[in-house]
Amino acid sequence: MHVIVTCECCGRRHSLARPVDRPQVLHLICHGCERCLRVEVSARDMRRDVPLGAAR
Numbered sequence: 001m002h003v004i005v006t007c008e009c010c011g012r013r014h015s016l017a018r019p020v021d022r023p024q025v026l027h028l029i030c031h032g033c034e035r036c037l038r039v040e041v042s043a044r045d046m047r048r049d050v051p052l053g054a055a056r
Ligand SMILES: [Zn+2]
Pocket: 007, 008, 009, 010, 011, 012, 030, 031, 032, 033, 034, 035
């Protein structure tokens, strides 16, 4: 699954370099405001290919 994360702080969108193949929690640094974005990929998300919102 290809994950796209939108930063809630600055609105910048990021696509993860690696595809996600199982439910997990990911962290990445926003390229816009350099905040740490926490991304939860749930089992339900795995069935859809939709953009995820990031908390913080
Ligand atoms: Zn940001």
